[in-house]
Amino acid sequence: MLTVEAKNVDFYYSDFHALKNISLEVEKNKVVAFIGPSGCGKSTFLRILNRMNDLIDGTRMTGSVLIEGEDIYAPNVRVDELRKKVGMVFQKPNPFPKTIFENIAYGLRVNGIKDNSFIEQRVEESLKSAALWDEVKDKLKKSAFALSGGQQQRLCIARALAISPKVVLMDEPASALDPISTAKIEELIYELKKDYTIIIVTHNMQQASRVSDKTAYFYLGELIEYDDTTKIFTNPQKESTQNYITGRFG
């Protein structure tokens, strides 16, 4: 089953053509890595998948994106509903200036959930899914800022998971973390794909090869090659892909 289906997507920042005819499909419960040199359009494409680019003035998109079969750019789509289905984790951990508990409960409350025992249960479940529960269960009332960078990032992942999304988008989620926190996030991604479809942007080639089932290589706004990760890292079909992943690039 396809969770994400992008068809012939073109995207412009004013007159800058940032994405060129991108078509890409992601199957349910798979991890896909987006790789490519800085400025090639990875984050732009990731943001297209939950309409984050709508917030930027002067942008224009053509083509279509279906999430679980539904066109997310159809006129009747409610963006807040879409963001519940498609969660996002950013490069820099960005917890709210609230307690650990409230960081997760907040998203549930905004979504109209009032049942406190359900909220408590969901907070615990999300923290467990994000492999953070054991480290924070005794300090849920402490500020989220008292956590380490790696813990904050897992808190942000827990926050994204709390509202039970179908897809989790991660834009360089481990680039600001030390190797141990990075390893934890990578383990987590591996665990999470049982329940979620995950798309991760990473500059770390080994990270892409370790965590993903498929890898998409972008270059200058084009999707150059998209294939099984084992294939991309042992026998890529395009010379440009090979030059990039072997570090012979430019």
Added chain:
Amino acid sequence: MRHLEQELTALRQDVIDMWRLVISQVGKSGEAILSFDKDLAMQVSMREKKVDAYELKIDNFCENIIALHQPVAIDLRFVLAVLKINANLERIGDFANSIARLLITHPSISLDADLITQANLREMVEEVKKMLVHGLEAFENEKTSIAASIFSEDSVVDELNDRAAHVFAKYIEANPDRAYECLHLISVFRKLERLGDHCSNIAEEIFFYLDAKILKHSPKI
């Protein structure tokens, strides 16, 4: 040049050096038998240690590159192919040595020069050497077209070996008292034939490295 590229270039050079040494070992051991030259056989035997040293060095080099640089795509295939080519070259070196040692461990044995001619030992040695040289050329110039020729050369070697077997069978029938020395010659052919198989393995590795094609256990081109 990037650090990894420098390492890969140095590794490639070590493999090429080892390969040249092994070609010379095979050539000399063949020559030693063909001309009953014990001194030459001694030379081969002495240099066997050098082949072994290359094998260890190259293995270690590959291990370090994988651990420190995590090569991918063609770089990964290159290192994996080198690991296997290295093992095959070492075995080929062993065969050359054991052919040469026949003259050293059995100094009193007298081989029948007519029999050697009839069995086509020179041709066999030349053919096997050709396979090794083509392997090196294919590796150095990154040309699978040269590697492909090795598979047909291997068939020639198998055929030469087969024909020699008939010659030996007849010879033993006619000269049962010389069966013992004849058996030694048969073992030389047998070793050369195995050596050809190792060259074929190497050709397969070159295809894997350059084209990501797996030719192992499948009919060749």
